[in-house]
Amino acid sequence: MRAIRPQHSTHLAHARGPYNESVFRFELQAVCKETGARAGVLHTAHGDVETPVFMPVGTQAAVKGILPRDLLGDLDAKIVLANTYHLFLRPGHETVHKLGGLHHFMAWPRAILTDSGGFQVFSLDSLRKVTDQGVWFRSHLNGDSHFFTPESAIDVQLALGSEIMMALDECLPYPVSHEAARVSMERTVNWARCSYAHYRARTTDGSRACFPIVQGSMFADLRRGCAEELLNLDAPGYAIGGLSVGEPRALSLEMTEAVAPLLPRDRPRYAMGVGMPEELPQYVARGIDMMDCVLPSRNARNGYLFTSTGRVIVKQAQYKDDPKPVDESCRCYCCRNFSRAYLRHLFLAGEISFATLATLHNLTRYFDIMREMRQAILAGKFPEYLRAQLLLHHQDLE
RNA sequence: GGACAGGUGGGUGAGUGGUUAAAGCCAACAGACUGUAAAUCUGUCACUCCUUGCGAGUUACGAAGGUUCGAAUCCUUCCCUGUCCA
Numbered sequence: 036m037r038a039i040r041p042q043h044s045t046h047l048a049h050a051r052g053p054y055n056e057s058v059f060r061f062e063l064q065a066v067c068k069e070t071g072a073r074a075g076v077l078h079t080a081h082g083d084v085e086t087p088v089f090m091p092v093g094t095q096a097a098v099k100g101i102l103p104r105d106l107l108g109d110l111d112a113k114i115v116l117a118n119t120y121h122l123f124l125r126p127g128h129e130t131v132h133k134l135g136g137l138h139h140f141m142a143w144p145r146a147i148l149t150d151s152g153g154f155q156v157f158s159l160d161s162l163r164k165v166t167d168q169g170v171w172f173r174s175h176l177n178g179d180s181h182f183f184t185p186e187s188a189i190d191v192q193l194a195l196g197s198e199i200m201m202a203l204d205e206c207l208p209y210p211v212s213h214e215a216a217r218v219s220m221e222r223t224v225n226w227a228r229c230s231y232a233h234y235r236a237r238t239t240d241g242s243r244a245c246f247p248i249v250q251g252s253m254f255a256d257l258r259r260g261c262a263e264e265l266l267n268l269d270a271p272g273y274a275i276g277g278l279s280v281g282e283p284r285a286l287s288l289e290m291t292e293a294v295a296p297l298l299p300r301d302r303p304r305y306a307m308g309v310g311m312p313e314e315l316p317q318y319v320a321r322g323i324d325m326m327d328c329v330l331p332s333r334n335a336r337n338g339y340l341f342t343s344t345g346r347v348i349v350k351q352a353q354y355k356d357d358p359k360p361v362d363e364s365c366r367c368y369c370c371r372n373f374s375r376a377y378l379r380h381l382f383l384a385g386e387i388s389f390a391t392l393a394t395l396h397n398l399t400r401y402f403d404i405m406r407e408m409r410q411a412i413l414a415g416k417f418p419e420y421l422r423a424q425l426l427l428h429h430q431d432l433e
Numbered sequence: 434g435g436a437c438a439g440g441u442g443g444g445u446g447a448g449u450g451g452u453u454a455a456a457g458c459c460a461a462c463a464g465a466c467u468g469u470a471a472a473u474c475u476g477u478c479a480c481u482c483c484u485u486g487c488g489a490g491u492u493a494c495g496a497a498g499g500u501u502c503g504a505a506u507c508c509u510u511c512c513c514u515g516u517c518c519a
Binding site: 090092093094095099100116118121148150151153154155157158159162174175176201204206248274276277278279280281287305306307308309310311314326327328329330332333334336337339348351352382383385386387389390 | 460461462463464465466467468469470471472473474
């Protein structure tokens with residue numbers, strides 16, 4: 036068998052800073068005095084990640100609809116997500132490991148964050164059973180039973196080789212009782228401790244991080260209690276999970292507000308699974324550095340495009356003869372070359388290229404928003420940016 | 434000219450006396466989507482009216498008649514399509 040080794044040098048040359056690139060480290064560059072919004076850099080063994088950052092979701096080691104080439108080139112993404120549960124089932128973490136690790140396997144030389152499978156506790160509700168020790172999953176592919184523990188989730192992520200591993204957590208639906216949320220939160224804390232002990236035992240060089248996840252449903256006291264417990268782990272970063280599971284938007288932001296101030300100032304904060312474009316500044320304004328969401332990619336495939344002036348559901352009949360680009364102020368390949376009418380045609384015709392163009396556009400939109408925010412924070416103009424956004428999206432945020 | 438087989442809503446295609454304004458699929462239209470069981474899913478899809486109800490009325494299964502309490506379904510005639518035979 037031919038030796039397969041990741042080849043990072045060419046891709047990373049420009050991304051390397053003056054720091055020890057083998058060590059995972061967060062560098063805070065600016066903090067908005069009025070809101071607490073932050074700009075920084077996440078230094079990883081696979082390149083620097085400027086924050087605040089939006090991470091495209093590539094569950095099965097692929098961001099649906101586009102190629103790593105698009106992510107590297109046009110989008111210039113610095114980090115993507117992949118999923119422990121899905122890659123464990125198929126093709127199997129050992130297979131990925133044997134083939135040189137996830138970066139090499141999916142031809143993605145930059146940073147990768149792997150989710151632990153905690154979200155699948157929520158989304159595969161009918162196929163799993165949670166115990167104090169872990170989660171039984173019945174594979175959605177063939178019905179096989181698999182038991183995930185905090186330790187095994189770390190092992191799978193170690194085999195995959197991601198820079199940022201997530202501790203196994205229990206993501207609850209909404210609404211649940213305070214008591215159910217408390218029991219679940221305590222389980223998530225225990226799991227985080229187990230994950231952490233295992234992570235510490237198995238990693239030595241500091242090149243890879245593991246983030247615990249704050250849970251507690253929509254109860255501020257539980258959220259705070261959870262965060263305080265997790266602080267004892269002295270993790271290199273913290274996530275807030277269990278948001279956007281059906282609750283009113285105001286509640287998700289309220290929970291973020293309750294938790295973020297408790298988290299270490301010098302560590303990145305990750306709000307998992309958010310959000311709509313107009314929500315992103317709201318999280319950043321509450322001190323969030325990292326976000327991810329399937330919306331730009333999934334909605335793209337469903338004909339729903341995000342623009343600087345609102346949504347364009349390009350599959351609608353009203354765009355049948357529309358020669359305009361999706362977003363006239365967008366510089367993406369899709370908007371530079373194709374009309375709404377053409378995109379609508381591709382969608383209705385079921386052409387695969389629609390997904391590619393639409394996803395490319397939506398991710399461009401998300402990245403533009405993140406870039407604008409970062410620049411505003413660095414320039415000390417984030418409050419103005421935020422106020423302008425609020426005016427623009429007054430109704431959306433109701 | 435003869436013998437069969439057929440003609441159903443935008444398309445396809447079920448339905449052989451009443452629960453049929455007519456299944457299913459497709460198309461079309463609208464909506465949903467937030468750490469992806471998603472190139473997925475949901476709804477609408479003859480017209481009119483209102484007290485929006487498993488409401489009322491009108492029109493509709495090639496055309497026109499007929500049988501029947503009741504017809505897309507049975508009968509008669511006609512028109513059209515396909516295949517085969519002359």
